Amino acid sequence: MPAAPQSTAPIGVFDSGVGGLTVLHELLVALPQEDFLYLGDCARFPYGDRAPAELQAFSRQIADVLLERGAKLIVVACNSATSSALEHLAAYVAEGGHAVDVIGVVGPESNLAVARTRNGRIGVLATPATVASGAYERAVLASDPLVKLTTVACPQLARISQDGAPITEDDVDLARTYCGPLREAGVDTAILGCTHYPFVGALLQRLLGPQVTLITSGTAIARRVQHALSTRELATPRSGEGRYSFLCTGDAAAFVEVGSRFLQLPMAAVEQIELPTEVPA
Numbered sequence: 001m002p003a004a005p006q007s008t009a010p011i012g013v014f015d016s017g018v019g020g021l022t023v024l025h026e027l028l029v030a031l032p033q034e035d036f037l038y039l040g041d042c043a044r045f046p047y048g049d050r051a052p053a054e055l056q057a058f059s060r061q062i063a064d065v066l067l068e069r070g071a072k073l074i075v076v077a078c079n080s081a082t083s084s085a086l087e088h089l090a091a092y093v094a095e096g097g098h099a100v101d102v103i104g105v106v107g108p109e110s111n112l113a114v115a116r117t118r119n120g121r122i123g124v125l126a127t128p129a130t131v132a133s134g135a136y137e138r139a140v141l142a143s144d145p146l147v148k149l150t151t152v153a154c155p156q157l158a159r160i161s162q163d164g165a166p167i168t169e170d171d172v173d174l175a176r177t178y179c180g181p182l183r184e185a186g187v188d189t190a191i192l193g194c195t196h197y198p199f200v201g202a203l204l205q206r207l208l209g210p211q212v213t214l215i216t217s218g219t220a221i222a223r224r225v226q227h228a229l230s231t232r233e234l235a236t237p238r239s240g241e242g243r244y245s246f247l248c249t250g251d252a253a254a255f256v257e258v259g260s261r262f263l264q265l266p267m268a269a270v271e272q273i274e275l276p277t278e279v280p281a
């Protein structure tokens, strides 16, 4: 039986790359006293084109690493992994005897979007894996069955953020195509259903128009994390600022260079780790 998690242990957070740093950013602001351990699986980016079984296997491998390092809670800061693997991962962690909550980004974002919409028309921009999973339809309609949801798969949008290169006119044209159905549907609220998308948030806001409220994963999740920690009496007893550090598969220097723009805080401690590169059966 694994040891019970400690309140002074870090919160584990993971994503396929730098996108989840937009979530970590919000968590560092909302819970400054907590420690965090972030794993960016850059070597296996993108997750957004992968099958559910792969995302489940990757999530299990990452959870093993975070739990070995004592994580007291796991945040799946990736909409693709959340959509295909959240329940699976929570069951895996519980079956391993860990009293550790696993929190994903789809539910909190959907609830926030339902609370914000005034005309009942919500748009979702997300990766193909997230759209195919139907996770947003389930979460939004469970929260309000009368909402009209328009969902668009955006195969190339996460790469624009992960590359960290300046946004080009071709990128703008691509984003315009993705935003088209949301404009036609007259949505007043748009869920950025991928943690990489806040990086192109200004571009999306411009294309959708200033009347549309953008909902991001980071803003939606902090309260959920806080609540889970207090329910299990795992909030840190410390005051002041906690520490945060990083694990990365792939090129650590590129991770820091692009990641610092997402995090808007220094990224000092990055450890490179290996995870299997072959796709699990």
Ligand code: DGL
Residues within 6 Å of the ligand: 015, 016, 017, 019, 020, 045, 046, 047, 048, 049, 077, 078, 079, 080, 081, 127, 130, 158, 193, 194, 195, 196
């Ligand atoms: N950040 C991931 C998400 O939220 C996806 C990017 C990718 O790996 O395709 O879905």
